[in-house]
Amino acid sequence: MVITTKDRRDELREALPLVLAQSEPVEVLVIDDGSEDGTEDMVRREFPQVRLERSPRPLGLIAQRTRAAGLASSPILVSVDDDARLVSPHTVAQTLEDFDDERIGAVAIPFVDVRTKTTVRQEAPDRSGSWVVSSYIGTAHAVRRDLFQEVGGYRGELVQMGEEPDFCLRLLDAGYVTRLGRADRIHHLESPKRSVPRIVELGRRNDLLHAFWNVPMPYLPVRILKVTLHSLWFAVAWRQPWAVMRGLARGFRDGLASWRSRRPVARVTYRLDHDIRKEGPLRLELVVPRLRGVRSE
Secondary structure: OEEEEOOOHHHHHHHHHHHHOOOOOOOOEEEEOOOOOOHHHHHHHHOOOOEEEEOOOOOOHHHHHHHHHHHOOOOEEEEEEOOEEOOOOOHHHHHHHOOOOOOEEEEEOOEEEOOOOOOEEOEOOOOOOOEEEOOOOOOEEEEEHHHHHHOOOOOHHHOOOOHHHHHHHHHHHOOOEEEEEOOOOEEEOOOOOOOHHHHHHHHHHHHHHHHHHHOOOOOHHHHHHHHHHHHHHHHHHOOOHHHHHHHHHHHHHHHHHOHHHOOOOOHHHHHHHHHHHHHOOEEHHHHHHHOHHHHOO
């Protein structure tokens, strides 16, 4: 089990006992992205059974999650944020059971933003089958470690925000899906230390980079237009116009600069992802015949 953290010592202190209390024995790996608040000393002193890897300088939480895949030994990586609480001791065991088909490459674990909403996110509509979604939210998810590394993990250039849909689209292109979980819900506390302007700016930038890097022609111009228009709505809804403008400017600049290195997914993959986003969640048996790997068999 992986937790990436930076300067959230007290929140991590609350999260770790619940992780260690899981009914399924887990290796707990904490990746400290250069914290300066005593996180390292706290973990080593209070949780000696936890494996701690600290970077002397920050690399970004996205890069650290990719690094964690190379350090962990488990075939399934269960990852939560330091402000997530595994209030049930069975969440990990139940999540592992959700990898019951070889085409399932990732599981979106159910959670609730308990400080702001009561809506349950990432939960399967029923327990009778496997339900496929386009992506997961990083605060609560699990992936097959070999597939994660095979498709290249998360791209560190994203820094923060938007790594999940980028990875899941590449995973789908490789012939594997993201499933909605059936585990007991995680409580997500949404740390007050989050910088909203930074999150908004990076989110707008990274949505554009996702398009520039992954969307094939002739769909790319339409996707860029949609992202731009949605970002303008975002500026009003979140009352962050300058953060949105900075994010869009950086997204177009960085996207055009990386044009020659872009590797778009296959058109069939992009159309399938589009349908999952618009019509989903979809049952696994309806998605598998449309997977790129299956179509070529």
